[in-house]
Amino acid sequence: xxxxxRFQDHVGAKAEKFYKTTLFxxxxxxxxxxxxxxxxxxxxxxxADQDKVYVVMEGSGHFTIxxxxxxxxxxxxxxxxxxxxxxxxxxxSIRLTVLVCMAPPPH
Amino acid sequence: xxxxxRFQDHVGAKAEKFYKTTLFxxxxxxxxxxxxxxxxxxxxxxxADQDKVYVVMEGSGHFTIxxxxxxxxxxxxxxxxxxxxxxxxxxxSIRLTVLVCMAPPPH
Numbered sequence: 001x002x003x004x005x006r007f008q009d010h011v012g013a014k015a016e017k018f019y020k021t022t023l024f025x026x027x028x029x030x031x032x033x034x035x036x037x038x039x040x041x042x043x044x045x046x047x048a049d050q051d052k053v054y055v056v057m058e059g060s061g062h063f064t065i066x067x068x069x070x071x072x073x074x075x076x077x078x079x080x081x082x083x084x085x086x087x088x089x090x091x092x093s094i095r096l097t098v099l100v101c102m103a104p105p106p107h
Numbered sequence: 108x109x110x111x112x113r114f115q116d117h118v119g120a121k122a123e124k125f126y127k128t129t130l131f132x133x134x135x136x137x138x139x140x141x142x143x144x145x146x147x148x149x150x151x152x153x154x155a156d157q158d159k160v161y162v163v164m165e166g167s168g169h170f171t172i173x174x175x176x177x178x179x180x181x182x183x184x185x186x187x188x189x190x191x192x193x194x195x196x197x198x199x200s201i202r203l204t205v206l207v208c209m210a211p212p213p214h
Binding site: 002003004005006007008023024026027028029031049050051052053055057063065066068070072075076077078079080081082084099101103104 | 109110111112113114115130131133134135136138156157158159160162164170172173175177179182183184185186187188189191206208210211
């Protein structure tokens with residue numbers, strides 16, 4: 001796979017659950033894309049030993065990070081340090097696409 | 108620092124060298140912002156033991172990743188796996204702002 005891509009070429013949709021795809025993976029980090037249709041959500045969860053960041057590429061949604069709950073749209077950066085519960089719901093009217101970096105990558 | 112921020116609130120400029128700021132850092136990953144004024148560049152370099160990804164937030168530039176050289180603009184994602192040389196030059200007419208995730212973080 002090329003090392004230089006456009007996120008728009010990798011979006012997708014699933015009816016039953018939000019769409020997830022891996023873009024890149026190394027020994028130290030995974031880069032993926034999560035696409036949530038309006039109303040879809042990723043339940044609150046945490047990763048004990050992984051730092052994670054979301055970057056909103058398009059759309060907007062309701063992000064929960066620990067005790068913080070906030071609407072965030074394009075250009076927002078959302079940080080979930082290891083152990084901090086996080087989740088997201090697409091509360092908007094268009095697709096919410098978030099880039100996700102996770103380190104280290106899942107086994 | 109809040110866990111939910113907008114990149115626009117963290118951009119900056121320096122005359123002598125491109126502007127760098129750290130947004131978040133955990134045990135496993137660093138998230139930062141690099142802002143290059145037109146004509147500024149980050150010389151080709153590599154990190155033997157760190158995976159890195161750039162996300163173009165605004166502007167466009169000339170990215171080199173190993174043997175790949177490509178213009179990339181807003182919405183582009185550029186992957187430099189550990190050991191792969193990478194660099195960027197702002198060849199456009201406006202500021203080039205790239206989000207950078209690096210794992211593990213520098214010591």
